[in-house]
Amino acid sequence: MPTPIAGRSTSVRAAIAIAVLAGMALLVGLVWLMTEEGPTPPEAATMVLSETDFGQLDGWEADDHAQALAAMRQSCKILKRVPADRALRGDPQLGMTAGDLHPVCDLAEKTADQDAKTFFENAFIPFHVRNGSENTGLMTGYYEPEMKGSRTKSEAYPASVLARPDNLVMVELGDFRDSLRGQRIAGHVENGRLRPFADRTQIVEGALDEEGLELIWLPSAIDAFFLEIQGSGRVVLQDGPDAGQVIRLSYAGQNGHPYTAIGRPLIDRGHIPREEMSMAAIRTWLENNPDEAQEVMNLNASFVFFTELVVEHPELGPPGAQSALLTPHRSIAVDRKHHALGLPFWFELPSASAASPDGPIRRLMMAQDTGGAIRGPVRADYFAGVGEQAGDIAGQMQDRGSLTMLLPHAVAERARKITW
Template identity: 35%
Template sequence: MDTPAALDFLKFDDIADWRRDDHRAAFDAFRRSAFRHLEKPYKTGAFGISADDLGTAFAAARDGVDDARGFFERHFRPARIVAEGFVTGFYEPVVEASPARTERFRYPILSRPAELVDIDDENRPVGWDAGIAFGRQTAGGIVPFFDRGEIERGALDGRGLEIAWLADKVDLFFIHVQGAARLVMTDGSERRVTYAAKSGHSFSGPGKILADLGEIPLKDVTMQSIRAWFAANPGRIDEILWQNRSYIFFKDAPVPDPALGPIAAAKVPLTAGRSLAVDRRLHTFATPFFVEAPEMDFARLMIAQDTGSAIVGPARGDIFCGSGDAAGEVAGVIKHAANFIMLVPEPRE
């Protein structure tokens, strides 16, 4: 099988921290994906692991097990991905929001517009890059959707797309980056939203833009340093953010268990410290990975349950760190080299 990177098969005893990990926490996350599989199987990534390959492990997980480590050792073979690895972190922001626009709450979280259409090989306009996944349906055909600057200047005003309103434009932007949020409404109720679609334009991170402008040294770019720069330069926020033409639309996604994270791309609630965002083109959701990042003293079994436009490559991952400001403080500074050991399903009997 041709794969995006070579695989070096190991024994579990070759993994230094394997026995010291909390396999039960990883198993619980995997089990949520096992039940999701009953509704709709996950698409197969370029590494070739299919939902059918995971079927035996899914069935066993749904039945429940007493020995979580033994479960993974029975159903999988570890294989180190021979590629330079790197991890970052993400989290679920918790922000105050209003159901209506007020003098204080002026920045909307928008739902998906009706004319925003998915692009595939069947309807892709001639000359469009294969990576463009969304466009705008018009009477004359599909054209590029409005970009961030156009939307924030009013291109979608008056359409009734507003889910809620925030008080801070920078908070809204980082909700776009994270792809989900927990909204504490002004009446005391709580609402959770997650990614629904995007404008189709490529993402340009403000950290790279600010580094290129000489405003923040690239080595010092973190979510915290970006926020600090915006706070010190409020008159330049639009100048920087509008260079990122990508715009994210959201939908309500309630989660019954408040201890769990938002529902993400794999359609299950994320688990702090156990859910991993991966390159969806290469990896199949629910695949377990043992991630080793020595610089951050991190060695943990994680489950592929999300993705993101910045997560590109066979050994690239984004660690879900939880919800709220404390989780954001952790996630915002994770930028570390890492080894990725993929757990490959044993052949079905």
């Protein structure tokens, strides 16, 4: 995992690391997040698995399995550190533990790239995923933006990105009640009780100004807002002794207030026609209407905090919820209520899309991330990579596709005994 270098206390850096390892995810699902349309509500989602074989996976023979194997090795770096008896999240009926994946990780490390296809065929059994009777679900995209920034505030860089406050407490409710799996709250402790944290409007108006939380300064509040949407970004420092250095700002926490999409009020107010709604359209409107932009952004009470990480592998993305570095076009975010991170998935979009304008996407991906908008068993967010081109791809992805989960043999045996 990249090394945190922000100048915070050791205890805070530890808390941030724990938050990342606990799977506090990137905020993803671009167009859906902006319009609040798409996935089946979690309470209506029922995962159904049906065994298939690799010969039934359209496009399997043509895929570059070595790329998927490289992405899997990133997951295995994390999984090998987890005790074998540690339960993994996902459908509790499967009862997956880290030990279920340790043997395939051992084999993955020894497998030559030219043998990657044979490795996956021998180590896993494919199971098609349905949501009840639905074979397809919403597939969206996300990316890691790259922008200019500074370590000091100036007229050119007036908008701050904040580190996680010392008193922010984030709680995974599923750690306390199985019925609350996948739900989180956050706040601060006051007189022994967890109370709501400051919302976006309060933070923008100065609620945290005396805390010294500023990590980096960006050209505009709109840049900072879109950084929060992605949950991670690269910043090219423009001045001072570090000029030219590329750093990564990675998700470190959230204030606990629910996410409110700003796309819908922009449609309702007549600012953007519904058929033209996109990330680019929202950003253009905000930039062209500076007097109203902050009020619209404040409609989203959610606020994200960051930590600074070293960019050790520029070809890879940020650490996802699993803490594995994301691989462009080979990593997806899934719903951890249904799926364990570190599993391979056969990902299919049956028609041309932003990520593949010449035809369908059919490729082996690794589940390495999750997110607030990723809900349901047939629901994934496709990591498109870094920078403007990746953003163009991610911002346009909103298609229905299918998922096939690859299970290690021991887990597959358990799956066969379940009445789905």
